[in-house]
Amino acid sequence: MTILLQALLNGLVSGALLAVPAIGFTAMFAVLRFPNFSVSGIATLGAFAGYVAYAAGLQIVGSLAVAFAIAGAVGLFLDRTAHMPLVKQGALPAAIASIASGLVLENVVRLLFGNELRGYDRPIARDLRIGDIRFSPQQLETMAIALAIMLAVFAALAFTRIGKSMRASADNPELAALKGIRPQRVAMMASFVGMGLVGMGGMLLGLDSSIDPLTGTRILLSIFAAAVLGGLGSAPGAVLGAFLIGIAEEAAVLAVGSAYRAAVGFFAILIVLSLRPRGLLGERAF
Amino acid sequence: MLNYLLFIATIGGIYGLLALSLNLIWGGAGMVNLGLAGFFAVGAYASALLTTAGHLPIVAGWLLALLSGGAAGLVVVLSTTRLREDYLAIVTLGFAEVVRLAASNEIWLTRGTDGISGIPGPWRAALGRDYFNAAYLPMLLVVLLAVYWLMRRIDCSPYGRALRAIREDAQVAQVAGKPVLRFKAQAFALSAAIAGLAGALYGHFTSYIAPDLFLPLITVYIFLAVASGGVGRPTGALVGAYLLIALLESARFFVELIPAVTAVQRAALKELLIAVALILVLRLMPSGLLPERIPRAPRA
Numbered sequence: 001m002t003i004l005l006q007a008l009l010n011g012l013v014s015g016a017l018l019a020v021p022a023i024g025f026t027a028m029f030a031v032l033r034f035p036n037f038s039v040s041g042i043a044t045l046g047a048f049a050g051y052v053a054y055a056a057g058l059q060i061v062g063s064l065a066v067a068f069a070i071a072g073a074v075g076l077f078l079d080r081t082a083h084m085p086l087v088k089q090g091a092l093p094a095a096i097a098s099i100a101s102g103l104v105l106e107n108v109v110r111l112l113f114g115n116e117l118r119g120y121d122r123p124i125a126r127d128l129r130i131g132d133i134r135f136s137p138q139q140l141e142t143m144a145i146a147l148a149i150m151l152a153v154f155a156a157l158a159f160t161r162i163g164k165s166m167r168a169s170a171d172n173p174e175l176a177a178l179k180g181i182r183p184q185r186v187a188m189m190a191s192f193v194g195m196g197l198v199g200m201g202g203m204l205l206g207l208d209s210s211i212d213p214l215t216g217t218r219i220l221l222s223i224f225a226a227a228v229l230g231g232l233g234s235a236p237g238a239v240l241g242a243f244l245i246g247i248a249e250e251a252a253v254l255a256v257g258s259a260y261r262a263a264v265g266f267f268a269i270l271i272v273l274s275l276r277p278r279g280l281l282g283e284r285a286f
Numbered sequence: 287m288l289n290y291l292l293f294i295a296t297i298g299g300i301y302g303l304l305a306l307s308l309n310l311i312w313g314g315a316g317m318v319n320l321g322l323a324g325f326f327a328v329g330a331y332a333s334a335l336l337t338t339a340g341h342l343p344i345v346a347g348w349l350l351a352l353l354s355g356g357a358a359g360l361v362v363v364l365s366t367t368r369l370r371e372d373y374l375a376i377v378t379l380g381f382a383e384v385v386r387l388a389a390s391n392e393i394w395l396t397r398g399t400d401g402i403s404g405i406p407g408p409w410r411a412a413l414g415r416d417y418f419n420a421a422y423l424p425m426l427l428v429v430l431l432a433v434y435w436l437m438r439r440i441d442c443s444p445y446g447r448a449l450r451a452i453r454e455d456a457q458v459a460q461v462a463g464k465p466v467l468r469f470k471a472q473a474f475a476l477s478a479a480i481a482g483l484a485g486a487l488y489g490h491f492t493s494y495i496a497p498d499l500f501l502p503l504i505t506v507y508i509f510l511a512v513a514s515g516g517v518g519r520p521t522g523a524l525v526g527a528y529l530l531i532a533l534l535e536s537a538r539f540f541v542e543l544i545p546a547v548t549a550v551q552r553a554a555l556k557e558l559l560i561a562v563a564l565i566l567v568l569r570l571m572p573s574g575l576l577p578e579r580i581p582r583a584p585r586a
Binding site: 029034035037082085086089090091092093095096097099100101103104106107108110111114115217220221224225228232259260262263265266267269270273274277 | 312316318320365366370371372373375376377379380381383384387388390391502503505506509513548550551553554555557558560561562564565568569572
């Protein structure tokens, strides 16, 4: 029983961390209409940008801001130069180009930092215990930060002009353009914020463990699975999907060992696509 | 030197097979397979296991590679046929990851990350290493040409035209009475079978396979080959595969010349170069060196 509760708690923590990049990915898909595979490279980039900032003396929140800004700027640049010009030909050429640009980022990081594992040098703290369930104050802190980021994103989508115009564009691009929403600006905003969230997600997941150039590639399938599970293009769906994937991954560790943790995302995608192809919340519940 | 040329010509032929496989679905039916490396691995492992642990002849291994690649392709494509192409991209990417995980962790079957060594090659013992390489290349080229011929036949056949119609507009094809789902599933399974065969040919040539040889990078290589050669044209796929080999080998040569970089940085530079080349080709030369030719419709 304790083992199960512990797994549930760990799953909720990793789900909260996963939700941040998953919202970013799904929001970009909703507006730009192609699956952007460069999230793997961007997550790695964010993790390393945050790492450098943290090593230079910034606090966690400040380092996250650096990760957001750098990942967002680079993501926007890649979308403008490499991906969006190809969307005219269809979603597939853009998706293929985004795999290549993810690879570019991964190797730029490898060139600068090498392949060895690096960890954020955080102060050590004693685990807190409730009964037999243990959790570290740092886990709690990163989870709280992730929840705060999510709240901020949903508030922005619900109440700000740019958030509303993003939702309008995702829902019906032609109608939104007719109403005077400039599609170009919304697309650029989606790239910047979406990739910024992915970069912060890379750093949040790195805070919990360690980082290397493959950090983003390892979480790529989980991010996709969270987004597909909730319904591609749906931000609340991505959050729900992220928590479910986080819990399922911890459950899989209990059931079959940690070796197949990374396969959970794939099988979740297969099951959802077979039973409920539009995802749990549907594609348009932005 | 001759041995080196024979070696890269053979690897080029195997990439050629993979490029033909990708071209069939990407160029032919407008579908995408980001898990090409996974189907490549399935074929390589199926054939290696059957001929080492199963002690069956090499030809049986190749047949099993074809079948298992095709079966895996069918499973993957059938789970996404009702959905848009973006989902197929995501599922195939995941498939390749899961294949690599299984190959690394099912140690009782695949010997894990140690890989399988001592995969028999046809008459390898009798020929010795040098003559084996010289004998394997023509054999591979026969297979390659047979697949190439099949692809050309498909392109000119009513089936190929139906696939292209599906690529241009699946709804119109459906309205015209073409069984869109069945055709797409068939094309994808055939393409995956060819990738599986390529895997078997690779394993029996190098005599060693391991999970690390089937990284997603291979898939990026093949996309570069098909995109630069010309999407939708089998000849382009072959030309692209050998262009890719030329690029890879010259990149290796030039990266050696850069002073004061570590081995890791050299590898990173090489991957960087391939990825940038793919972006540039897609952006600047979308129809490739040999653009697709639409065969004239036959007179009724």
